Amino acid sequence: MPADFWTVILPAVLATFLASVVEVVEAFTIVLAVGTTRGWRPAIAGTGAALGALALIVVVLGPALAVFPIHLLQLFVGILLLLFGMGWLRKAILRSGGVLPMHDEVEAFAEETASLKAQTGSADTLNWIAGIAAFKAVLLEGLEVAFIVVAVGAGKGLLGAASLGALAACVLVLALGVLVHRPLAQVPENTLKFGVGVMLSAFGVFWTGEGLGVDWPGADLMLVALAGVFLASGLGFVRMARSVNGEKAA
Amino acid sequence: MSILGDVFKELFKMFVADLRLTLKILCGLILVALLLHLAIVGPVAAGVLLTLIPLLVLGEAVFRESRRKRG
Numbered sequence: 001m002p003a004d005f006w007t008v009i010l011p012a013v014l015a016t017f018l019a020s021v022v023e024v025v026e027a028f029t030i031v032l033a034v035g036t037t038r039g040w041r042p043a044i045a046g047t048g049a050a051l052g053a054l055a056l057i058v059v060v061l062g063p064a065l066a067v068f069p070i071h072l073l074q075l076f077v078g079i080l081l082l083l084f085g086m087g088w089l090r091k092a093i094l095r096s097g098g099v100l101p102m103h104d105e106v107e108a109f110a111e112e113t114a115s116l117k118a119q120t121g122s123a124d125t126l127n128w129i130a131g132i133a134a135f136k137a138v139l140l141e142g143l144e145v146a147f148i149v150v151a152v153g154a155g156k157g158l159l160g161a162a163s164l165g166a167l168a169a170c171v172l173v174l175a176l177g178v179l180v181h182r183p184l185a186q187v188p189e190n191t192l193k194f195g196v197g198v199m200l201s202a203f204g205v206f207w208t209g210e211g212l213g214v215d216w217p218g219a220d221l222m223l224v225a226l227a228g229v230f231l232a233s234g235l236g237f238v239r240m241a242r243s244v245n246g247e248k249a250a
Numbered sequence: 251m252s253i254l255g256d257v258f259k260e261l262f263k264m265f266v267a268d269l270r271l272t273l274k275i276l277c278g279l280i281l282v283a284l285l286l287h288l289a290i291v292g293p294v295a296a297g298v299l300l301t302l303i304p305l306l307v308l309g310e311a312v313f314r315e316s317r318r319k320r321g
Contacts, residue, residue, distance in 0.1 A: 079279060080265060086275060086308055087267035093312050099319045136253055140260045147264060201304065209300050212283055215293035226301060233305045237312045244316035 004156075007220040011227065012152045013165040015199040018192045019148050020169030023141040028173055029105045029183045030137035033112035038130035046134025051170075054142040058149050058163060065154040075211025077155045082204025084147065089197030089234055095190045097241025102190055105183035148200065155207050198234055202226035271311040278303035 002009060027047075035043035065073060094100040112133070119129050145166050153159030177184060206223050209216060216222040266272045282303065286296040 079276075082279075082304060083265040083272055083275060086271060086304060087264065090268060090271060090308060090311055090315075093308075094315055097312070097316060099312075099316050132253070136256065139253070140256060143257065143260050144264055205300050205304060208279060209297050212286055212296065212300075213293060214286070214297040214300060216297055217294065222297075229301060229305070233309070237309055240309070241312050241316045244313060245320055 004220045007223050008156055009158060009161060011199055011223065012156065012158050012203070013161050015196055015203070016145070016148050016152055016162040016165035017169045019196045019200075020145045020166040021173055021187065022189055022192045022196065023145050024170050024173040025105065025184045025187050025189060026103070026108070027138045027141040028177045029108045030112050031134045032177065032181075032183060033109050033116060034130045034134045037113050037116040038126055042127045042131035043134045046131040046136075047138050049131075050135045050138035050142060053139055054146050057143075057146045058153075058159070061146075061150050062153050062159040065150065066157075071211050071213075073154055073211075074207040077151045078204050078207030078209070078211055080147075080204075081151050081155070081200050082208055084144075084151075085197050085200030085202075085204050087197075088193050089201055089230070092190050092194035092197050093234055093237045093241060096194065096238045097245055099241050099245050105185040105187075105189075109183040152203070155203065194234060198227055198230045201230045268311055268315075270314075271307055274307040274310075275304055278307065 031043050031047050034046065065077075068076075091100065095102050116130060116133065119126055121129070149159070149162040149166050152162040173184065173187075202223055205226055206216065218225070279300070282291075282296050282299045285291045285299070286293065291299065
């Protein structure tokens with residue numbers, strides 16, 4: 001087992017897996033709406049095309065980044081991961097604090113279904129619109145996963161492991177979705193978002209520091225400590241948001 | 251074109267969910283890089299600053315948004 005398995009590889013793969021679960025659940029809701037409203041052919045075609053485009057992004061961009069010097073790459077990727085992770089963490093905190101509403105898959109499914117049913121035209125046109133809707137949903141939700149896979153892969157040479165983590169989540173969510181055949185509203189999306197935000201922020205700070213020449217005490221072990229600091233602070237900020245907002249949100 | 255536009259919008263939103271948060275973090279990172287480059291702080295102190303600045307910015311963003319929503 002590599003020396004940094006517990007401190008770097010596992011958290012990195014876990015972050016891509018959990019982020020992928022969040023995004024695939026959201027994309028699945030739209031694909032399900034397309035499939036149940038207009039049939040599975042446009043739904044599968046749109047999904048397949050989007051997954052192909054995302055795979056192409058990862059395959060082209062991942063190895064291309066490896067040509068940059070490692071410190072420059074870690075700085076660039078670290079800053080992007082920090083901004084991205086903080087964005088997720090902020091949103092998850094505001095949702096947990098009752099400031100923002102939770103994402104509702106059942107509502108998203110109903111909205112997409114209504115939107116598809118409101119379309120008019122020939123059967124071919126309707127199928128085309130439905131396929132585009134599935135393509136767009138998978139592509140847009142998948143972009144965030146593709147970014148995490150490429151960033152984590154570039155920062156520590158974990159492109160293969162991160163891709164596997166994302167792929168495993170994809171297979172798991174799709175299998176679950178096929179089984180229950182309805183929006184996966186029970187998945188604790190905000191908790192996962194919170195966890196991924198914590199991990200990516202920790203990776204972001206760590207790699208930005210590495211890129212700037214920061215001397216982290218404990219080397220890779222510092223990642224675990226950073227994640228702990230972001231987790232504790234995030235939970236504290238949830239309490240603060242609840243208190244400021246004057247609500248006892250879940 | 252609409253799909254491409256949506257892709258760029260999504261990419262922008264990925265890193266700029268809250269413009270003030272993004273700008274403050276970037277300013278903080280530039281400040282730490284300068285302090286480190288000018289040897290005003292050491293490599294360990296720079297790490298502490300790198301950790302604290304994003305947390306303070308995040309706390310401020312949550313506080314600001316919570317107050318704004320409360321009205």
